[in-house]
Amino acid sequence: MSAEQQHAIAVDQLIKYYSQRKKIVSPDGKVSRKQQVKSVDGVSFTLQKGEVLGVIGESGCGKSTLGKLLVRLEEETSGSIRFSGVPSKELHKRSQLAFRRTAQMIFQNPFDTFDPRYTIAELLTDTLKLHKIGGSYDERLAMCEQKMEQAGLVPAQHYLHRYPHELSGGQLQRISILRSMLLSPLFIVADEPVSMLDVSVRADIINMLIDVCQKENTAMVFISHDIISTRYVSDKVAVMYLGRFVEYGPTEEVLHNPKHPYTKALISNSAMLESLEQKREVIRIEGEPPTPINTGPGCYFYSRCYQRRDSCQSIYPDFTDVGAGHKVACPYTS
Amino acid sequence: MAIMEVKNLSVIYHASGKRVAAVSDVSLTIEERDAIGIVGESGSGKSTLAMAILRLLPERIAQAQGEVSFEGADLLTLPAEKLNQLRWKQLAVVFQKSMNALSPVHKIGMQMTDVYRIKETGISKRETRSKMLQLLDMVNLPERVYDLYPHELSGGMMQRVAIALSLMHNPKLLILDEATTALDVVTQGQILEEMVALEQKLGITRMMITHDMSVVASSCNKVAVMYAGRILETGLVKDVLANPVHPYTKGLLKSIPSFTGEKRNIRGIPGSIPDLSVPNDGCIFAERCEHAMDSCLIEKPQDMVLPGNHRVACHLAGGAAYVS
Known part of the structure; x- marks a missing residue:
C-alpha cells in the first residue's frame, strides 16, 4: 500500500470560487464584469483513519463551504480530494451510493435535518434500505435499535416511534450523528454540530462524537467557531481566514503556542472560564473580515493585523513549517 | 447601595x-x-x-x-x-436581536436622533448630531456610520448601534x-x-x-x-x-x-x-x-x-x- 492510500482523505489545493456578476457603469456605456468570490482558496491537508481535524475561524471565512466541498454538496473549481487514494470525483461518478458510504455529513441544526413527516424508525431504516443493508424491515430495525442503545439512547423503543418534533435538540442531534454513522463511513464532516444546543447537553454530544469516531475509525473534519470544544475533539487544528489556512498543526501546539497574529487574536478574544483566575490581555483587531473578492497580492490579514509591515502588502506569505508539523502563513512569528 | x-x-x-x-x-x-x-x-x-x-x-x-x-x-x-x-x-435594555429593530429605510443617524429627541426635547439638531457622533465613538464605530443604512453594516456593527442607543441617556x-x-x-x-x-x-x-x-x-x-x-x-x-x-x-x-x-x-x-x-x-x-x-x-x-x-x-x- 502506498503512502497515499493510507490517508483516509487527502486534499490538495482545493479551490472554490463563486462568480458574481456586477454591473459597472463606465464612461463608454454599461459594462458587465464577472467578479469572483474566493470562498475557499487553496486548502491542502491530509487525515489518517480516525484522525480529527478541527477547523476554526470567524463567520464568512469559508469553513462551511470547505465542509460542503469535501462531501460534494458543492462542486470544486479546482484542486483534488482523494479518499484512500481514489479521487472523490471519480468515486462519486462511479456510484453515488458508494460515495455516500465513504463520506457523510452532520449538520448544525438538528431540527432541519429530518423530514418532519417520518418517525425516527422510518428515517433510520430508510438509510439502510437505500444501501441494501439487511434483508427485511425487522432486521434493519433491530440493527438501528442496537446502534441507538450503544450510543446511549436507552431504551431505543422510546425514541423509534416518535416524530422529530417530539424530541429535544440534544436527542435529535444524537440521532443525526447516528444516522450519519450507520454506514460506517471512512470520513465525516461535522459542521458546527453543537452550536445550536444547550450548554448542558453539548458535553454529551461532543463525547458521543469522539466515541463513535474512535469506534468506527472514522476521520472527521470538525468545523466550529468555538475554540474550546474544538480542543477537546481534534487531533489537529486549522485556523482559517478568508478561504485559506493561516495556521495548521497539532491541537495543543497551535492553541497554546499560536504563531499567527490572527490565531493569537482569536484565542485572546474568546471568553473562557480561565479568565477568572488570570486576566488575559485581549488583542484588539479592527473591524470585520473583508469580502474575499479583490484580495490583492499581499497577506489577506494585512488590513486588520496589529503587527503588519509594509512588506506584507506585496506578497502572500508562504506556509512554512516551524517545527513538528506546525505550519504558519506569517513570516514574522517570533 | x-x-x-x-x-x-x-x-x-x-x-x-x-x-x-x-x-x-x-x-x-x-x-x-x-x-x-x-x-x-x-x-x-x-x-x-x-x-x-x-x-x-x-x-x-x-x-x-x-x-x-x-x-x-x-x-x-x-x-x-x-x-x-x-x-x-x-432603565435601558439591549436584546439579542436588537439590531432587527432598526428600520431598513432610514439612516442610522436619523433613527438615533429620533429616539433621542423623544426624551430630550428642545435640543438643536446640531447638538443632537454631535451627541450621536459621540455615542458612536463610544462603541467604537466610525463617524460615517451616521449616514449609512442598516443593510450596509455587519451584524456586529448593528449590535454596537443598539448598545449605543441604550446608552444615550446614561x-x-x-x-x-x-x-x-x-x-x-x-x-x-x-x-x-x-x-x-x-x-x-x-x-x-x-x-x-x-x-x-x-x-x-x-x-x-x-x-x-x-x-x-x-x-x-x-x-x-x-x-x-x-x-x-x-x-x-x-x-x-x-x-x-x-x-x-x-x-x-x-x-x-x-x-x-x-x-x-x-x-x-x-x-x-x-x-x-x-x-x-x-x-x-x-x-x-x-x-x-x-x-x-x-x-x-x-x-x-x-x-x-x-x-x-
Whole structure:
C-alpha cells in the first residue's frame, strides 16, 4: 500500500470560487464584469483513519463551504480530494451510493435535518434500505435499535416511534450523528454540530462524537467557531481566514503556542472560564473580515493585523513549517 | 447601595388552560455598579425575569406578582406615565436581536436622533448630531456610520448601534438579554471589553442574561444561577464559579470544556427541565440531581447564606450528606 492510500482523505489545493456578476457603469456605456468570490482558496491537508481535524475561524471565512466541498454538496473549481487514494470525483461518478458510504455529513441544526413527516424508525431504516443493508424491515430495525442503545439512547423503543418534533435538540442531534454513522463511513464532516444546543447537553454530544469516531475509525473534519470544544475533539487544528489556512498543526501546539497574529487574536478574544483566575490581555483587531473578492497580492490579514509591515502588502506569505508539523502563513512569528 | 431589589417575584403564564410558573419566588438585590450575570439553560426563565422587571410582558397572558423596587419605586405597580419616564433614561435594555429593530429605510443617524429627541426635547439638531457622533465613538464605530443604512453594516456593527442607543441617556441600569450571543468570537470579545470600560467610566449597573458561563467569568462580578424559574445559587463570580455548592452549578461547570490543562472528562447534566405547569413543592432540581434525598422531593430548600453573601438553595449545602 502506498503512502497515499493510507490517508483516509487527502486534499490538495482545493479551490472554490463563486462568480458574481456586477454591473459597472463606465464612461463608454454599461459594462458587465464577472467578479469572483474566493470562498475557499487553496486548502491542502491530509487525515489518517480516525484522525480529527478541527477547523476554526470567524463567520464568512469559508469553513462551511470547505465542509460542503469535501462531501460534494458543492462542486470544486479546482484542486483534488482523494479518499484512500481514489479521487472523490471519480468515486462519486462511479456510484453515488458508494460515495455516500465513504463520506457523510452532520449538520448544525438538528431540527432541519429530518423530514418532519417520518418517525425516527422510518428515517433510520430508510438509510439502510437505500444501501441494501439487511434483508427485511425487522432486521434493519433491530440493527438501528442496537446502534441507538450503544450510543446511549436507552431504551431505543422510546425514541423509534416518535416524530422529530417530539424530541429535544440534544436527542435529535444524537440521532443525526447516528444516522450519519450507520454506514460506517471512512470520513465525516461535522459542521458546527453543537452550536445550536444547550450548554448542558453539548458535553454529551461532543463525547458521543469522539466515541463513535474512535469506534468506527472514522476521520472527521470538525468545523466550529468555538475554540474550546474544538480542543477537546481534534487531533489537529486549522485556523482559517478568508478561504485559506493561516495556521495548521497539532491541537495543543497551535492553541497554546499560536504563531499567527490572527490565531493569537482569536484565542485572546474568546471568553473562557480561565479568565477568572488570570486576566488575559485581549488583542484588539479592527473591524470585520473583508469580502474575499479583490484580495490583492499581499497577506489577506494585512488590513486588520496589529503587527503588519509594509512588506506584507506585496506578497502572500508562504506556509512554512516551524517545527513538528506546525505550519504558519506569517513570516514574522517570533 | 442597592439600586434594584427584586422581592418574591413570580411570573405565571396562562396558556391554553395551563398555568406555567415561568419564574417563581425570585429575590435578588443588585447593588450600584454591579455587573450581575444571570445564567441557566434555555427555558429556565432568565428572559422572563428580565421582561418582568422591565414590565414588558403581555399583561393579558402573563401575571407578575411580587415587588421590584428601583430607586424607591415599585416598577410593577407604577403608573404607565411614570414608568415611561424611567425607561431609556434610567432603565435601558439591549436584546439579542436588537439590531432587527432598526428600520431598513432610514439612516442610522436619523433613527438615533429620533429616539433621542423623544426624551430630550428642545435640543438643536446640531447638538443632537454631535451627541450621536459621540455615542458612536463610544462603541467604537466610525463617524460615517451616521449616514449609512442598516443593510450596509455587519451584524456586529448593528449590535454596537443598539448598545449605543441604550446608552444615550446614561441609564443607571442596563439589561443585556443575550446581547452578544449571536456575534462572532472576536466581535463578542471586543464588545464585552468595551462594555466593561464604559461602565467604569459612566457608572452603569449591568444585568447580563446569558447561557455562557465563560462570558460571565470574563465580564461580571456577580452571578445568579437560574433553573426552572428559580435562583439556585448566587454570589460573587469568584466564589460561585470557583467553589460552586449547588449540584446544578457544579453540573453546568463540569459540562464546559476548559482551554488549559488536562482534557478532563466533560459531562452533561442528564435529563431536561421539568414541566413548569405542574406545581412542585420540593427542590425543582431534585429530578435530575444525583445527590437527591427524600426530603428534596417534599420540601422546598431555603436559601443558605455562606460567607461573602454566597447564597445557595439546596438541602445538601452544609449538610453532612454532601461532603465531596
